[in-house]
Amino acid sequence: MSWELQHLSELEKQVQQENLLEALIVQTNKDFQFANHPLDLSLQATPEQIIQVVHQKVYDLLQYQFTEYLNLLYIVDVPEAQVKSITANDMVEISEQVTFLLIKRIWQKVYLRKHYSN
16 A cells, blocks of 8 residues: 555545545544544545545634644644645645645554554
């Protein structure tokens, strides 16, 4: 499994190939709930809906609750170096890139738990 994903579309393909969309939704809901920012994603949500909801939450946190945004990154365990490497200047672009990093890290947790839990 390669973790060198560059785009959400690549991540979507991996999630669907592994048939772990439901597990990704459950973990995403769990992580955001733990950060006191519940998403309440339906288990029938599409990858596009997950991305849209997470992006909106990240954008809002970045705009209005920066400390809570940092807390979310800490809880999900997004590497600080990856966040610091974001080069976008626009708030929408930054939140898109952070959304990718968040979903990618949540996906890593789901994948590793499935394949190495025994």
